[in-house]
Amino acid sequence: MIDMSFSMSELELFLLVFVRIASFVFVAPFFSTRGVPNIVKIATSIFVAYIMYNFGVPHELPEYGTVWGYAIIVIKEVSVGLMIGLVSQLCTSIVLFAGRIIDMEIGLSMASVFDPTTNEQASITGMILQYGTLLIFYITGLHRFFLQALMETYTLIPIAGVRFNMDKLLTSLIAFLGDYITIGFRICLPVFAAITLMNVVLGLLAKLAPQMNMFSVGIQLKLLAGLGVLLLAITMLPMVADYISNQMRHMVVSVVEGMM
Numbered sequence: 584m585i586d587m588s589f590s591m592s593e594l595e596l597f598l599l600v601f602v603r604i605a606s607f608v609f610v611a612p613f614f615s616t617r618g619v620p621n622i623v624k625i626a627t628s629i630f631v632a633y634i635m636y637n638f639g640v641p642h643e644l645p646e647y648g649t650v651w652g653y654a655i656i657v658i659k660e661v662s663v664g665l666m667i668g669l670v671s672q673l674c675t676s677i678v679l680f681a682g683r684i685i686d687m688e689i690g691l692s693m694a695s696v697f698d699p700t701t702n703e704q705a706s707i708t709g710m711i712l713q714y715g716t717l718l719i720f721y722i723t724g725l726h727r728f729f730l731q732a733l734m735e736t737y738t739l740i741p742i743a744g745v746r747f748n749m750d751k752l753l754t755s756l757i758a759f760l761g762d763y764i765t766i767g768f769r770i771c772l773p774v775f776a777a778i779t780l781m782n783v784v785l786g787l788l789a790k791l792a793p794q795m796n797m798f799s800v801g802i803q804l805k806l807l808a809g810l811g812v813l814l815l816a817i818t819m820l821p822m823v824a825d826y827i828s829n830q831m832r833h834m835v836v837s838v839v840e841g842m843m
Contacts, residue, residue: 602660678713678827716827762830
């Protein structure tokens with residue numbers, strides 16, 4: 584007969600493990616997609632928490648005296664999961680930033696679509712790039728890296744052992760914001776360079792043939808040139824996904840170091 588009994592201390596420890604993992608699941612990429620029902624996210628959190636509780640978490644319940652002490656520990660665990668999940672989600676939004684720049688250059692900035700994963704308006708190119716990179720992330724197993732990193736946080740940041748180093752966290756955030764813009768412009772650089780060259784050509788044609796309406800002609804030429812270059816640039820999407828995944832890994836490590 585299977586013994587399903589457990590002590591109250593084991594339940595309290597499991598709930599602390601579950602809180603950190605659930606906070607991560609509800610904000611991290613892959614897991615926090617709004618198309619996934621909340622009941623599925625909760626079930627995933629319980630399943631992952633059960634595995635990590637049995638195989639990866641030290642069974643040492645932190646000391647506390649009152650209910651408020653336990654609530655403070657819960658808040659600490661929530662903050663750890665949210666911080667790791669949020670920096671990962673910020674890294675995936677780089678392609679949306681690059682997509683908005685591309686659409687502004689080729690004239691599709693007003694043709695926005697509704698993104699069901701974020702409940703916000705997004706550009707067409709940004710949606711294509713985002714779903715393409717997410718698909719590559721799935722194929723390369725980046726979601727497994729997140730679960731492995733989350734398990735290792737219990738060794739580096741034990742339960743109720745988080746200590747926020749604000750200087751290190753702010754330094755990492757500022758460095759990431761600089762890389763955010765740099766990576767975004769690197770993604771859209773082929774289209775940006777092609778449209779800039781097209782603007783130079785249209786300017787010369789406006790001087791040589793002033794009777795032509797370069798405004799109406801330029802809109803069509805920019806769209807055709809931009810879509811053509813974008814079609815060629817999509818072949819470099821695996822390199823973009825690799826660059827973003829490396830940035831994501833670096834940010835997760837930096838955030839964990841700032842909470843040790």
